[in-house]
Amino acid sequence: MSRAILVTGGASGLGAAVVEAAIDAGLRPYVIDRRDPGGVPWIECDLADTRAAEAATRKAIDELGRLDAVVTAAGTDVPGRLADVPAETWERVVAVDLLAPAAVIRAALPALTETHGHVVTISSTLGVKAVSDATAYCAAKFGVVGFTRALAAELAGQVGVTLVVPGGMRTRFFDERDARYKPGPEAVLNDPADVAAAVMFAIGQPRGCAVRELVVCAETESSYP
Structure with missing residues (x-):
């Protein structure tokens, strides 16, 4: 049976890019999202409901x-x-950004331990550098950093654990924001395919062999280092 990968938030943005990359690599993707990713198996779930996220994972x-x-790519x-x-x-x-990844990974651990599988969590450059008007996002993404580092120590030798820290990407993540919170015309954003x-x-x-942490961003990313 071919290797299988579970991607949260796989209907759009980075999650969709991970799904595409996984298919290209010969993996079987399965998506947890609120929207149909199209073309791959999926289950509808609001990840803010962590018990529902666990059930969807199982x-x-x-x-x-x-x-x-x-890969816990869902974010808001x-x-x-x-x-x-x-x-x-x-x-x-x-x-969505912190509690759901923990819930999904918790539910997935028995299966991942059986295959000596891999967990990839997605933080942000705002998980290592705080900015104004982002207390919820920074709290969650800083939390992902600490959660993932602790998880890597906990699962060493049993399940691979990698923290990915992306900079801004060309996705719809910024679409519904007030103009003052959108990247300016001079902003250089990464292609999500590069992060995938x-x-x-x-x-x-x-x-x-463990790749513990990766920072992936445009060369001119202002929020890192």
Whole structure:
């Protein structure tokens, strides 16, 4: 049976790029998302509901028959000053960006341990460098960094763990923002396919070799280092 990969947020943006790269590499992708990714097996799930995310993960594994990799590419953000962002909106960002990856990975661990599989989490350059009007996103993405480093120590020798830290990418991530929170005309954004290639590089390492962390961004990325 060919190797299988589970991708959260695989209907768009980086997740869709990872799905495409996985297919090109001969893997069988399965997507968890709120929207149909088209052309690949998927399950509809609002990842802010972490118990639903766990259930969706278990269902995906049952349908795949095995699991060799998980990429937690789903992400969201609603920028704004802390006092101006409604509490439920702020908490949803943290749920989708931090709590959901933990929930999905928790549910996937038995299958990943069986195949000596691989986990790739997606943080952000704003997970290592904080900026104003991004308290929810920075809190979540800084959390992903700490979570992933601790997980790598916990699973050493059992499951591969890689933290990917992307800079800004040319996706629809910024589409619904106020103009003041969108990249300016001078901004240089990375192609998500380049980040997806880094994800596949990490997953493709031989057993015993661990790529722990990768930063992938445009050469002129202003939020890193």
